[in-house]
Amino acid sequence: MAGVVAALMVSGLLGAQTAELDWRHIGNSALELGLPSVATGSVDRVWYSADGSTLYARTRSGRTYQTTDFEQWRRVADSKAAPPVQAIAPAASSPESALKASVAATAAGRLYAIGSQAYRSDDSGASWSNLTGYKGNSILGRGLTDVAASPRDPDEVVVASENGVWRSLDAGASWNGLNEFLPNLPAARLDSVPSGSQGVRLNLGGKSDVEWAPGEKTSWKPVEGTSVQNNRDLKAALSAILNRSITAVASSKTYIYTGDSEGWLQVSYDGGSSWGTTFKLGELGNVESIWVDPNDPRVAVAALSAQLSGTSAVTRPVYVLRTMNGGIFWDDITANLPETASAHGVTVDRTSGAVYLATDAGVFFTMTDLGSASRATRWSVISGGLPATQASDVRLDAGANQLYVTLAGYGVYVALAPHRLMDPKAVSAADYSSRAAAPGTLLSILGARIQSAQTGDMAAPVLDASDKASQIQIPFEAQGDTVSLALQASTGLLTMGLPLRDVAPAIFIDPEGTPLIMDADGILLDSTKPARAGTRIQVLATGLGRVKPDWPTGLAAPLKEPPAVAASVHAYLDGSPVQVASATLAPGYVGFYLVEIQLPRITNMGAGELVIEADGQQSNRVRLYLEP
Numbered sequence: 308m309a310g311v312v313a314a315l316m317v318s319g320l321l322g323a324q325t326a327e328l329d330w331r332h333i334g335n336s337a338l339e340l341g342l343p344s345v346a347t348g349s350v351d352r353v354w355y356s357a358d359g360s361t362l363y364a365r366t367r368s369g370r371t372y373q374t375t376d377f378e379q380w381r382r383v384a385d386s387k388a389a390p391p392v393q394a395i396a397p398a399a400s401s402p403e404s405a406l407k408a409s410v411a412a413t414a415a416g417r418l419y420a421i422g423s424q425a426y427r428s429d430d431s432g433a434s435w436s437n438l439t440g441y442k443g444n445s446i447l448g449r450g451l452t453d454v455a456a457s458p459r460d461p462d463e464v465v466v467a468s469e470n471g472v473w474r475s476l477d478a479g480a481s482w483n484g485l486n487e488f489l490p491n492l493p494a495a496r497l498d499s500v501p502s503g504s505q506g507v508r509l510n511l512g513g514k515s516d517v518e519w520a521p522g523e524k525t526s527w528k529p530v531e532g533t534s535v536q537n538n539r540d541l542k543a544a545l546s547a548i549l550n551r552s553i554t555a556v557a558s559s560k561t562y563i564y565t566g567d568s569e570g571w572l573q574v575s576y577d578g579g580s581s582w583g584t585t586f587k588l589g590e591l592g593n594v595e596s597i598w599v600d601p602n603d604p605r606v607a608v609a610a611l612s613a614q615l616s617g618t619s620a621v622t623r624p625v626y627v628l629r630t631m632n633g634g635i636f637w638d639d640i641t642a643n644l645p646e647t648a649s650a651h652g653v654t655v656d657r658t659s660g661a662v663y664l665a666t667d668a669g670v671f672f673t674m675t676d677l678g679s680a681s682r683a684t685r686w687s688v689i690s691g692g693l694p695a696t697q698a699s700d701v702r703l704d705a706g707a708n709q710l711y712v713t714l715a716g717y718g719v720y721v722a723l724a725p726h727r728l729m730d731p732k733a734v735s736a737a738d739y740s741s742r743a744a745a746p747g748t749l750l751s752i753l754g755a756r757i758q759s760a761q762t763g764d765m766a767a768p769v770l771d772a773s774d775k776a777s778q779i780q781i782p783f784e785a786q787g788d789t790v791s792l793a794l795q796a797s798t799g800l801l802t803m804g805l806p807l808r809d810v811a812p813a814i815f816i817d818p819e820g821t822p823l824i825m826d827a828d829g830i831l832l833d834s835t836k837p838a839r840a841g842t843r844i845q846v847l848a849t850g851l852g853r854v855k856p857d858w859p860t861g862l863a864a865p866l867k868e869p870p871a872v873a874a875s876v877h878a879y880l881d882g883s884p885v886q887v888a889s890a891t892l893a894p895g896y897v898g899f900y901l902v903e904i905q906l907p908r909i910t911n912m913g914a915g916e917l918v919i920e921a922d923g924q925q926s927n928r929v930r931l932y933l934e935p
Contacts, residue, residue, distance in 0.1 A: 328722040329775070330692050333507055333711075333819050334519035336492040336718055337526040338470070342448050344484035345526045346470035348493035348511075348716070352389045352453045353467040359459030364472050365389060366491045368716060377474065380489045392453070402426055402435045407454060414461030419479070421451040425466050427479050438479030439466075447473050447482060490694070492527070494713045496652070497702045500721075501820030504916045504930040507711070507719050519719070520914065521820035521930040522833035527718075549573065549582065555609070557597035562604035564634060566594020570611060574634030586637055591625055596652045596700070605633040606657065606677050608640075610650035610664060626650040627664060631677065640684045644671060652700035656707035661726035663689075663710060665698035670712050672725050689725055693717075708732065708739045708753055709818060721818045723775050727754035733792065733803045736778055736898070737813035737849050738927050743806040746785050747860070749849045749898035750805075752777045755796040762790050768861030770897055780898045781807075782860040783853055810874050811850035812919055812926040815899075822917070822929035823847040834914075837932035841908040843888060844931075851876065851900045851921050854892055864892035869901075874921040878904050880931070881915045890921075910935065 337345035349367035356363070364380070365371045371387045372380040393408045403422035418428040424445050425438040439445045450469030457463035462478040471486035495512035499505065506520040508530060517527035538556065545565055546553045551573075555566040563575040570591025575582045592612040600606040609628045624646055628637040644650075645668050652665035657677060664671045669690035690696055693714060700713040703724060710724040735742050736749035744750060749770070757777035760767035762785060771778040774797070781790060787807055794801040815823040824832045825845045838844050854870035864870065869891040876890040886905040893899035902919055910933045917931045 328689060328692060328725065330712075330720045330722045331818055332717075333719040333721055334523065334527060335487060336490050336716070337487045338492070338517060339526040339528050340448065340470060342470060342484065343446060343473070343482045345487050346448065346484060347486040347489050348471065348491040349450070349469045350452065350467040350472050350489075350491065353455045353465045353472055354390050354453075355455055355457055355465075357458065359457045359463075362455075362465060362472075362485075363387060363389070364467065364485075364489065366716070367493075368491075370491075370716065372489060372491075374485065377485055378488060380485075382490075401432070402437065417456070417461045419454050419456050419464050421454045421466060423449075423451065425451060425454065425464075425479060427464075436479070438475070439482070487526075490716045490718075492716060492718045494715060494718050495699055497700045497711055497713050497719065500702055500704050500709075500711045501816075501818070502705065503928040504820075504914070506820050506930075509713065509719065519819065520834070521816065521822065522914075522932055523819075524833055524835045545579075548579075555594045555597045557599045557607065559599040559601050559604035562599065562633065564597045564599055564607055564609075566597055566609055566611075568593050570594060572597075572609060572628070572630075572634060572637060576633060583634060586634060588625060588628060588637060588639060592649070595650060598653050598655045600655075600657050600677075602657070606631050607634065608653050608655055608662060608677075609637070610653040612651065613649035613667075624649070626666065627653065627662075629675075629677070640673075640675065642673070642684045642686055644668075644686050651698065652702075652713070654701045654703050656703060656724070656726060658707065659726045659730045661707075661724065661730075663701045663703070663724075665701040665712060667697050669693075669696040670698045670701060674726065674729070693720060704739070706732075706734060706739060706741050708734060723753060728775070729754070731755040731796070731801055731803075733805055735811070735813045735850065737815045740813065740927065742813065742850075743808040743811040744781050744785075744790050745808050745811040745850045745852045746781060746783045747849075747852060747854070747898060748781045748811060750779050750781065752779065752794060752796075752801075752803075755794070755798065755801060757794050757796055757801075759795045761793045767792065768897070770861070780860055783858065784860070808924065810852040810921040810924050812848055812921045812924055813850050814917075814919060814926050814929050815847045815849070816927070816929060820930070822931070824917070824929070824931060832932060834932050837934040838906060840906055840910040840933065840935050842906055844904050844906060846878075846902040846904060846917070846919060847893060848900045848902055848919060848926065849898055850926075851890065851902075858892060861897060863897050864894050864899075866894045869894045872900060872921070876902060877920040878902065879918050879920065880906075881911075887919075906933075 340346045352365040363373050371385050374380045406420040406422050408420040416431045420426045424440045426435040428435045448470040453467040466473045473482045493511045496510040498508040508518045518530045542553045551567040557564045561578045571585045571587045573585045596610040598608045626641045629640050630637045648666040648668040650666045660674050669688045671686040672689045673686045675684045695714045697715045702711045711721045731754035736751040756772045756774050760779045765782045767779045790807040792803045827843050851872045853873045858870045872890040878885050888903040890902045893901040915931050918928045919926045
């Protein structure tokens with residue numbers, strides 16, 4: 308029965324609302340690789356229109372883009388014909404044995420060519436100048452793939468490479484990238500979503516990982532010491548032990564799940580000391596991803612691609628398998644997924660039964676009962692509003708409140724997880740975390756439009772309301788160990804309970820993990836506007852409890868002499884105490900607190916970790932950029 312109810316909820320309530328998800332783009336498509344400017348993914352071909360006004364680029368994935376302002380790119384038909392590649396025959400004057408060339412028709416004798424470097428000749432190839440070599444390396448990085456000269460200006464030339472598109476306006480004397488807005492980020496796996504002072508971490512499909520850190524504004528940066536190599540080593544070791552090509556691994560407690568390139572699944576219940584029998588449901592493709600319940604490892608879901616081994620014909624693709632007995636048997640829950648929905652990533656909220664799937668045909672969602680063998684599963688597409696359909700991974704945040712999606716070429720997007728529309732939840736308004744409430748705290752009710760709120764015999768003011776989230780304030784007069792909420796929503800009465808503490812501090816952050824921290828002039832601080840040593844910063848927080856003198860719940864704090872926090876407030880930067888100049892209600896705001904911190908005169912340059920503390924209770928940890 309539970310599975311049937313879930314299916315009805317998906318086809319009814321969800322079907323009417325998921326197309327309206329408010330997707331937010333995290334970061335851009337640019338990579339910081341130490342080149343002349345930001346880079347991106349691999350580009351195979353570049354060419355100009357006949358009049359030189361438009362530049363085209365074809366990415367390794369086969370997508371074709373054009374730009375007329377040499378900054379913004381627009382996708383065009385992938386069938387757009389590129390000119391044939393010109394090759395220069397080896398000659399005594401050639402700097403390398405084989406070169407690709409482009410002829411600038413407006414300049415007699417002018418040639419541009421690429422090999423491991425980019426070159427220019429002004430005498431029809433009799434002699435060559437190296438345009439990119441520096442200490443034996445190319446300043447444009449490795450893997451130059453194409454070159455094109457502008458038909459309207461012989462000094463304008465572009466080069467394609469494994470790191471994007473590069474342009475010179477002075478015949479190769481200097482270079483600048485055209486990659487910041489070229490949607491070609493080779494996004495593969497989501498390693499992690501924002502947590503504390505760490506941002507979104509993304510695997511690029513190879514050995515490298517990058518991060519869009521909280522407060523980042525320019526590009527994805529390489530990160531060291533990630534789990535990528537450990538995961539790769541584990542797959543290699545298991546491949547040798549099991550004599551199969553392991554493509555996916557997941558573990559919980561003593562259970563280890565593996566999947567291989569031919570669709571076989573196998574489980575160890577004792578941390579790898581022994582292995583159960585293999586399981587395969589028909590002719591399946593590559594096992595791309597496995598989710599396993601962290602609390603009950605007998606429950607797992609596997610996502611598979613459509614890359615089939617051998618020559619066996621498959622009349623109905625199978626992309627999603629589920630087990631509830633530790634891999635002894637897997638059942639097919641592909642259901643109504645389209646035949647083009649070859650899957651790459653899967654994530655699950657066990658509490659609600661929500662399953663999310665990243666596929667070549669978009670992002671899909673279903674509600675199912677993971678505690679029974681019911682197959683009443685119907686998938687709904689939720690990728691409306693995204694710039695592309697080909698998704699490579701999905702992940703939920705720690706509270707299963709926000710859904711992060713990786714799109715090939717475009718990077719990472721985030722939205723409120725759709726299952727919250729069916730399973731509303733009260734969280735801290737500061738960071739959407741499940742934490743205790745405190746007198747005066749701001750709470751977000753995710754997934755419901757709240758019309759009125761009551762705790763005991765006291766009203767909890769509703770400060771903002773929409774179909775996706777509402778915000779209420781816990782009365783300053785609230786007492787006891789718990790706070791029980793009676794919420795009148797547009798869909799009916801909701802009841803929720805939270806622990807109540809004297810303080811429950813939390814610093815406000817956005818979906819990227821960027822904290823709401825300002826300088827003395829009220830300008831938000833980030834990687835491009837770091838805090839200066841010796842200055843004061845202002846931190847916006849909630850959950851700091853009662854104030855002196857008392858202040859009415861739901862009323863904006865006065866602009867002058869706002870009430871002070873009654874609790875003892877401290878702050879720590881990279882574990883060392885820093886001076887708290889004041890802690891008050893934020894002037895002009897409801898439920899916000901303003902903590903002013905005096906930074907020391909000497910600080911390390913770069914990113915630090917800030918935390919505030921009230922009566923011994925610490926807030927979330929956030930990233931703060933600093934400069935001397």
